[in-house]
Amino acid sequence: MAALLTKSNFMSGLQCLKKLWLEVQEPHQATALSPAQQRIIDQGEEVGHYARQHFPNGQLIVGNGNEALQATQDAIAPGVSCLFEAAFSFDGLFVRCDILQKTSAGTWELIEVKSSSKVKDEHQWDLALQKYVLIGVGLSIGATKLMHINTQTCCFPDLADLFVIADITEEVDRLLPEVPKQLEQFRATLTENLEPTLTIGNHCTSPNPCPFTQACWQHVPEVSIFTIPRLDWKKKDMLLAQGVLAIADLPLNYALSGNQRTYVDSVLTNQPVIDKAAIATSLAELEYPIHFFDFEAQNPAIPRFDGLKPYEQFSFQYSCHVLQSDGSIEHHEYLHTDQSDPRPSLVAALTTDIASIGSIVVYHKSFEASLLRKLGGDFPEHTSKLAAIANRLWDLEDIFKYHYKHPSFRGSTSIKNVLPILVSNLSYKSQTIQRGDQAQAVWEEMLICLDEAKRTQMINDLKAYCQLDTLAMVEIYKFLLKMLEN
Numbered sequence: 001m002a003a004l005l006t007k008s009n010f011m012s013g014l015q016c017l018k019k020l021w022l023e024v025q026e027p028h029q030a031t032a033l034s035p036a037q038q039r040i041i042d043q044g045e046e047v048g049h050y051a052r053q054h055f056p057n058g059q060l061i062v063g064n065g066n067e068a069l070q071a072t073q074d075a076i077a078p079g080v081s082c083l084f085e086a087a088f089s090f091d092g093l094f095v096r097c098d099i100l101q102k103t104s105a106g107t108w109e110l111i112e113v114k115s116s117s118k119v120k121d122e123h124q125w126d127l128a129l130q131k132y133v134l135i136g137v138g139l140s141i142g143a144t145k146l147m148h149i150n151t152q153t154c155c156f157p158d159l160a161d162l163f164v165i166a167d168i169t170e171e172v173d174r175l176l177p178e179v180p181k182q183l184e185q186f187r188a189t190l191t192e193n194l195e196p197t198l199t200i201g202n203h204c205t206s207p208n209p210c211p212f213t214q215a216c217w218q219h220v221p222e223v224s225i226f227t228i229p230r231l232d233w234k235k236k237d238m239l240l241a242q243g244v245l246a247i248a249d250l251p252l253n254y255a256l257s258g259n260q261r262t263y264v265d266s267v268l269t270n271q272p273v274i275d276k277a278a279i280a281t282s283l284a285e286l287e288y289p290i291h292f293f294d295f296e297a298q299n300p301a302i303p304r305f306d307g308l309k310p311y312e313q314f315s316f317q318y319s320c321h322v323l324q325s326d327g328s329i330e331h332h333e334y335l336h337t338d339q340s341d342p343r344p345s346l347v348a349a350l351t352t353d354i355a356s357i358g359s360i361v362v363y364h365k366s367f368e369a370s371l372l373r374k375l376g377g378d379f380p381e382h383t384s385k386l387a388a389i390a391n392r393l394w395d396l397e398d399i400f401k402y403h404y405k406h407p408s409f410r411g412s413t414s415i416k417n418v419l420p421i422l423v424s425n426l427s428y429k430s431q432t433i434q435r436g437d438q439a440q441a442v443w444e445e446m447l448i449c450l451d452e453a454k455r456t457q458m459i460n461d462l463k464a465y466c467q468l469d470t471l472a473m474v475e476i477y478k479f480l481l482k483m484l485e486n
């Protein structure tokens, strides 16, 4: 007997037929989940568990496959009123339902829990598939609802309104007749011996990042049309349809914005485009002591500290290099290492480490500015100090947005792309943690780690990562000064 298709297979098929085929026929080709992706999954599970607390009569169906199917039937028979993770199978499909609740009218209300902040198209399909199966097994389904995170009014410590329950019965019912048609197409695809020849595109990352990109994107050259800043997907799709992947193959006089044209020309001539006068004017704004500053922050779906909303950022770490006019450098840092609220001690350290004079250089100013303003709002005794710090922020990224383009930045202004080109002896590649989302995942893991040696290693890795962010800014600043001298 052919294996049952799961909800996850169905959703993959909607995203890309090739993804479905690979997932079923050649799952070994999938890239393993990164710690950051695993954290998103873990967070989704945590949200699911939390949602169940709103249904005190719910009975959890445990086990997998046939065991779960049987347990569901056993629970429904005696007249249970609410089930979590109920399992059903129909028409070659296997689904688990987050919450299934009996109404006074005798029908079942189907509720899917998502950790997103709004209803998305894929949620409607998710529920349409479940409803198709439930109707198929003979259940009478009333409303279909999506229970998602309320980012508008919910605020810790009051989590009573953490969720919004949106009735999307109409949208789901509109999709219902499409489910068997989609299934027919998916099954036809799965009978093929060879993987479908589908082109890459926006669907490789949306609605979910595909784990098969390594194989599908291997023919994409390093300097491709995908590196052109802010080139929209309509244009990319049209270029792909014409077989244009490399920037060198762009049609002559292809319509681009000024910024895009500057990048493409720098790639074609393999020459950086540098406005030294503008860079000199910008750098002249800086005053000693120059602080090079960077936050690491977390944004959990379920807030855990006073005054925070779901997904609202709070900082747990910073690094600050301070460059004096005589060339000497000091380093300050803060990392919160236990499960208490990091903000009070972080603010105390921060307002000590940052002098009341001098510039504060950051990379991507809006991030640090919003965290400082939020901290100022949450801790009124520090509001004016933190506002003064926020007002002194100076954005190094602007140099690379407006005045310094290099073909090897690959169309990005990220410090991760800029650093290795300008300062070859410093690199994120040598770090255990190489990205902000990895730092978030490691910080969460460190907080609950009971193995002291492992925990110490994670603390060191976190410090090394954040320290590199600010050291990178120091070295880029020095590089720019040297370039202007020459």
Ligand code: SF4
Residues within 6 Å of the ligand: 015, 016, 017, 018, 019, 020, 022, 198, 199, 200, 201, 203, 204, 205, 210, 211, 212, 213, 214, 216, 217
């Ligand atoms: S990488 Fe893109 S084309 Fe390849 S299977 Fe995934 S979604 Fe489909």
